Amino acid sequence: MNDKEIYQKLAELKDQGIAVCLATIVDTVGSTPREAGAKMIICADGTLYGSVGGGCGESEVRSSALRSILTTRKPELIEINLTDDIGTREGDVCGGTMQIFVEPLMS
Amino acid sequence: MDIMARAADLMEKEIPFCLATVVVSALPEIQPGRKAIVLEDGSLEGSLGTESLDIKLSGLALKAFKNKKRQLVEIDDGVQAFFDILTSDARLVVCGAGHIAVPLVRFARSIGFRVIVLDDRADFANPLRFPDCEVIAEDFTLALREMAFGPSTYVVVITRGHVHDVDCLTEILGKKMAYVGLIGSRRRVRIVLEILEKQGFSRKHLKKVFTPIGLPIGAESPEEIALSIVSELVCVRRKGPAQAKTLRAAVGIDL
Numbered sequence: 001m002n003d004k005e006i007y008q009k010l011a012e013l014k015d016q017g018i019a020v021c022l023a024t025i026v027d028t029v030g031s032t033p034r035e036a037g038a039k040m041i042i043c044a045d046g047t048l049y050g051s052v053g054g055g056c057g058e059s060e061v062r063s064s065a066l067r068s069i070l071t072t073r074k075p076e077l078i079e080i081n082l083t084d085d086i087g088t089r090e091g092d093v094c095g096g097t098m099q100i101f102v103e104p105l106m107s
Numbered sequence: 108m109d110i111m112a113r114a115a116d117l118m119e120k121e122i123p124f125c126l127a128t129v130v131v132s133a134l135p136e137i138q139p140g141r142k143a144i145v146l147e148d149g150s151l152e153g154s155l156g157t158e159s160l161d162i163k164l165s166g167l168a169l170k171a172f173k174n175k176k177r178q179l180v181e182i183d184d185g186v187q188a189f190f191d192i193l194t195s196d197a198r199l200v201v202c203g204a205g206h207i208a209v210p211l212v213r214f215a216r217s218i219g220f221r222v223i224v225l226d227d228r229a230d231f232a233n234p235l236r237f238p239d240c241e242v243i244a245e246d247f248t249l250a251l252r253e254m255a256f257g258p259s260t261y262v263v264v265i266t267r268g269h270v271h272d273v274d275c276l277t278e279i280l281g282k283k284m285a286y287v288g289l290i291g292s293r294r295r296v297r298i299v300l301e302i303l304e305k306q307g308f309s310r311k312h313l314k315k316v317f318t319p320i321g322l323p324i325g326a327e328s329p330e331e332i333a334l335s336i337v338s339e340l341v342c343v344r345r346k347g348p349a350q351a352k353t354l355r356a357a358v359g360i361d362l
Contacts, residue, residue: 002219003193007115014111026130026189027179037177037191075140077130099179101130101189103140105111 001050006039009049010105019044021065023102025052030096032082044069052100057082064102075103110142110153114193123147123194125168129155133185147172160186196221197259197285197344202247202275203266204231207290211263211333212237218341220261225250227271247271251278261286261340263320272299280312286343288320288336317351323358 001009006022013020021042025034033053040058041049042065052061057080064078082094110126117124129141136156143153143161145168154161163182171180171190181187199215201208204226212222222240225247226232232244243250247266256262262284264275272289276299279287289296296318303313321335322342342351 002196003191004115004118004196004219007111007118011112011115024128024189024191035177036179036189075130077139099130101128101139103128 001039003037003039006041006050009041013041013043014105019069019104019106021069021102021104023052023061023065023100025098026077026101027099028096029098030083031094032096032098033094034098042066042069053080053094053098057098057100061100061102064100065104068102068104073104073106075101077101110144113144113152117144118193121196123172123192125171126191126193127155127164127168127180127182127188128191129186129188130179131185131187134183137186145169155182155186155188159183164188194259197261197340198223199340200225200251200254200260200262202226202251202262202264203271203290204228204233204236204242205265205267207265207329207332207336209236209333210330211265211336212240214333214337215340216240218337220340223254226266247274248278251275256282256284258283258285260284261343263288263290263336263340265290265320269295269299269302273302276303276316277306280308280315286317286340286348287315288317288339290320290332290336291318293319317348317355319360322351322354323360 023040025036025038028036038052039050040052042062060080064076068074068076078100080098080100082096114126125145127143129137129139132139141155143151143155145151145165149165149169151161151165155164160183167180171192175192177192178190179187180190197220199220199222201224204224215222216239224232224237224240225243227246229244232242234242262279264272266272300313322338324335326332326335339351
């Protein structure tokens with residue numbers, strides 16, 4: 001999904017009154033699967049649109065998003081560390097870290 | 108209209124803008140998540156919360172427009188905002204609506220290009236063959252002469268014959284664009300380049316043309332060739348023309 005499609009989708013979800021969260025990579029250091037500006041929409045039912053890097057750190061982003069939509073109603077800035085050792089089971093071994101801003105967008 | 112709806116609206120109208128979102132704030136009156144939009148002339152829509160912050164934002168956003176970099180920016184002591192620079196989407200002009208154009212346009216659409224298809228044969232330049240595109244059935248020279256080009260314009264020349272290739276390139280080589288590629292066997296493209304050189308185009312101009320077109324992945328079928336062309340577009344868009352040239356040179360393509 002490109003940026004235009006993300007923004008259109010946000011507008012559409014908002015019109016439908018669906019509570020959503022937008023996660024945006026705002027900073028990266030080292031090797032990361034996507035660059036700053038990559039976005040993902042997380043709906044309260046867990047539906048995802050777009051991507052901030054696939055498997056790498058996605059579950060942390062989802063937890064943060066659900067917390068901010070359902071509980072705190074506040075944005076969070078989370079750091080995803082992708083520097084696990086090679087050989088770690090299901091480890092994130094891309095090598096870098098990324099800061100992701102996770103913000104609830106209420107209708 | 109709220110800021111996010113306005114952002115969607117600006118993207119629809121292809122007006123470039125910077126969307127600034129406060130990500131970190133040490134000031135209690137400025138909440139993370141606050142957003143404002145800055146347009147290319149520095150004008151502001153919305154507010155980050157204080158006038159002094161907004162004035163600083165406009166100046167910093169104008170700088171960010173220049174280097175097109177999306178990044179975290181410290182606007183004031185303890186206040187950081189993410190600058191999302193959203194410029195109009197890349198636009199692909201496909202000259203020649205033959206059998207490669209169909210998968211090419213489909214792939215290019217799915218990776219976010221806006222696409223214009225041009226051919227002088229109305230049965231080929233037919234909107235039914237190219238959904239979600241602007242389709243122009245007109246003489247190549249006349250249509251290209253009228254068309255606006257810019258730093259986000261990518262052009263693929265895949266016409267049915269070298270005479271049309273020459274017509275297209277003659278019209279566009281002097282214009283500013285991100286990419287121009289020309290299809291053909293080595294013999295055909297050499298003939299086209301020789302004609303253009305005789306017409307007075309310098310070698311430097313002709314060097315800009317990616318030809319034979321596409322990343323060298325051994326493509327044979329129309330779909331494979333389309334994929335190789337689209338791969339080259341991705342490379343130029345994400346990494347710049349130098350990397351795409353390097354990949355070609357690695358297998359000895361250096362026309």
